[in-house]
Amino acid sequence: MARLGLKKTYPNGTFDKAAVASLYSNLRNMVVDAGFVVAFEIPTAVDFLRMGSPAGTADDDVPHWAFEYVDQGSYGEIRAYPVFGNHYLDADAYKHAYTIVNSGWVYEEITLWFACDGAAGWWWLHATQVDTNSATGVSMRFAVAGTTSRRYASDMHQGICSRYGIWDAWGDWEPAYSITEEGLLELQPWTGTWSPFGEGWTFNGKRQPGSPLPKMAVPQFPNRDGDIGACILGEFNEILVLTDGYAQEETVVPGWVAMTGDEWDQPYAVPTPAQFVDPDAQPL
Numbered sequence: 001m002a003r004l005g006l007k008k009t010y011p012n013g014t015f016d017k018a019a020v021a022s023l024y025s026n027l028r029n030m031v032v033d034a035g036f037v038v039a040f041e042i043p044t045a046v047d048f049l050r051m052g053s054p055a056g057t058a059d060d061d062v063p064h065w066a067f068e069y070v071d072q073g074s075y076g077e078i079r080a081y082p083v084f085g086n087h088y089l090d091a092d093a094y095k096h097a098y099t100i101v102n103s104g105w106v107y108e109e110i111t112l113w114f115a116c117d118g119a120a121g122w123w124w125l126h127a128t129q130v131d132t133n134s135a136t137g138v139s140m141r142f143a144v145a146g147t148t149s150r151r152y153a154s155d156m157h158q159g160i161c162s163r164y165g166i167w168d169a170w171g172d173w174e175p176a177y178s179i180t181e182e183g184l185l186e187l188q189p190w191t192g193t194w195s196p197f198g199e200g201w202t203f204n205g206k207r208q209p210g211s212p213l214p215k216m217a218v219p220q221f222p223n224r225d226g227d228i229g230a231c232i233l234g235e236f237n238e239i240l241v242l243t244d245g246y247a248q249e250e251t252v253v254p255g256w257v258a259m260t261g262d263e264w265d266q267p268y269a270v271p272t273p274a275q276f277v278d279p280d281a282q283p284l
Contacts, residue, residue: 002051002119004034005273008280009111012130020076020103024069026279027078027114027125031067035118040087044069047087050121056086063121063148063164064176066095075104080146082165082176094177094187098166100125100144110141113259115273121148121164122238124270126259128248135206138248140261143169145270149222151234161189161228167220167239169259169266171199178228192223195241199223206263213245217252217269240269 006026010019028046032038036048039055045068049058058064066081066088078101085093101112108130116123124145128138148164165175171193178189192199196218207213217240246258246267257272 002035003117003273004030005276006114007276008278012109015106015110016103017076024078027067031116034116051118065146077102084162084176096174128261134262140265147236147238149234150237169268173222191228192225193220194223195220197241207244214243215245216243242267
């Protein structure tokens, strides 16, 4: 099976350190079951490549990730890394850490979705928190995707920036590495994202009461921020940005599902598995 999905609701006060540790175990098991190749593993981290990729020979064209559980005393955290190299702890590898879950950032009931596809090489995680100040009743707490970015023929050069990275719904995309216009290697890259709707969040806001509900999906593109010279060409394979009007888990186009939050949150769409399973209620 190449594509799997998880969905779990944590009542108020239960998304604690132990819950995050258990969630890490579920994420680890899912990427393995989805067909990703495990390149490296320790008790608190798993490094994995797209299906069919020989471990230990990761390169710029193979989506390559690591998930890591971090004990922060009273809190638990999960970090994700895009990795260029043998594995994320290799001194010669290029990688960038991004926090995707932290129990200290949750204050109410939370519902969390996760999906991954070993054949395509992507994964995403989305979570909403109960929010009584939101007209929708929820707001986004975590929203992040491991994206494989598409490049055009004019930009098929090795060594400019990794062709995959971590995207979030607040408009950031972070590849494993990049080369600046001056030829300098950046190991902590950052770039914005843009679409015809704006730079991830620019034009998102509350709809005028009584106005029509627009529904439209458009591609999302890496932007040219932070001196990253290569990221302006190409688009993401796994992210569509939406206008408002969509409901959570609503079909956007065949095989894609809407992920929404508060009126201020940027709605977006990601590829969907056949079903989302609660791992504590039934086996994946």
